[in-house]
Amino acid sequence: MKRPLAFSLSRAALSARPFRRYLCLPLLALGSISLAAQTALVLVGSGSSVPAPMYNRWTQEYGRRNSNIQMRYLPVGTSEGIKQISHGAGDFGAGEALLTEKERKESALVELPVVLIAIVPIYNLPDVQELRLSGEALAAIFLGDVKMWNAPQLAKLNPEVTLPALPIQVVNRPAGKGSNYVFTDFLSRVSSKFRAQIGVTPSPKWPVGQPAERSTDMADKVKATPGAIGFVEFQYAAKGGIHQAAVLNSAGKFVKASNETIDAACKAAESPRWNNFSASLADASGADSYPISSFSWIYLRTASFESARASALLDFLNWIFTDGQPFAVEEGYSELPAPLLTALRKKVSELR
Secondary structure: OOOOOOOOOOHHHHOHHHHHHHHHOOHHHHOOOOHHHHOOEEEEEEEOOOOHHHHHHHHHHHHHHOOOEEEEEEEOOHHHHHHHHHOOOOOEEEEOOOOOHHHHHHOOEEEEEEEEEEEEEEEOOOOOOOOEEOHHHHHHHHHOOOOEOOOHHHHHHOOOOOOOOOEOEEEEOOOOOHHHHHHHHHHHHHOHHHHHHOOOOOOOOOOOOEEOOOHHHHHHHHHHOOOEEEEEEHHHHHHHOOEEOEEEOOOOOEEOOOHHHHHHHHHHHHOOOOOOOOOOOOOOOOOOOOOOEEEEEEEEEOOOOOHHHHHHHHHHHHHHOOOHHHHHHHOOOEOOOHHHHHHHHHHHHHOO
């Protein structure tokens, strides 16, 4: 009989010493914990800053639901989150990079999508309210091949816009970031040169640009730098009032990120089976699909487990795929389609 999947949750994760070791951060990094929370079982996750506002909201709302189970999330980057859960530190990881086969087999990991996100090109051109970019143009900019905003490649895409004779100030992300993975996945699909030089990776070796450590830093840098271009998760751009470019999709249509266009990309990749939990949504088919869409995943270990913590984690997962989704939407993310949520709840029930 095939043994069901289960979650390996370190007993030591409850003690003070593992928390001091955890990510080599001080205990204060977990934030202030009330006396009531200190007596509760605390689930600890770490990973990407892309979904950090959502996990922070989930921390609040889930804690109100059940005071005996609390949750804390550390935004340390996708690669670090995968590394920590691989080593048994904490209860889950989170991010936007697909697991490798080695991580799935040797570290006994599985990923489940929890929400839909989109990476959007953001720019600072005060007199340009609308901008169109293709994947080829974006690849050329981030490879350093296009250096001026009025370059012929960009002018051709924007015939009704007067682009300034201004140097392009590239802002990128450092190694280990989920937004890097989503962005390079898309660019590698549409540009053979980008695929050969950079490839799909959370840790690209960018030939040009200045790094921004976190998603908030990216938004702030672009907003403060005339001529800047960068990329960030959609809700950071929307809440920050930063211009985002429309991107050419596989159907030949320029599309901006929105809940509807992100949802269209997911439906194109997942329908009608709704069970490919590790699907890439990049450059999905369909006229309405936003081409730099992605899942944000939760990473879990699959092995024997300590029952109290496993039960708590399963409860949290069931909450994510039911009552937790509307809170993600309120924070600016896109809810998973109903058929996919049904499939995920079924998957969670099989993990018991």
